[in-house]
Amino acid sequence: MSSGNVLCTELGKRIRSLRRGKGWTQIEMAAYLGINRGHLSDLEMGKREIGLLMLQVIAKGLDTTMDKLLKGL
Numbered sequence: 001m002s003s004g005n006v007l008c009t010e011l012g013k014r015i016r017s018l019r020r021g022k023g024w025t026q027i028e029m030a031a032y033l034g035i036n037r038g039h040l041s042d043l044e045m046g047k048r049e050i051g052l053l054m055l056q057v058i059a060k061g062l063d064t065t066m067d068k069l070l071k072g073l
Contacts, residue, residue: 005046007073008043008046008048008050010046010073011043011046011050011069011070012043012044012045012046013044014069015043015058015062015069016044018062018064018069019044019062022062026040026041029061032061033058033061034057035054035057043058052066055069
């Protein structure tokens, strides 16, 4: 597995953990963020690379910062 895939996978796990910590389903979070549930699912599973703008949207939606989402990855 390439380092890019590892990064996507670990970031996806972090996003999923924060989402679950809020008690949200993927459907609820996707609706809140105004994105497709399938897109969110792909991000959480590390199947899709996340762009900076999407990272910013997700961070804001999870009441965190991009820095905190990426720290230690």
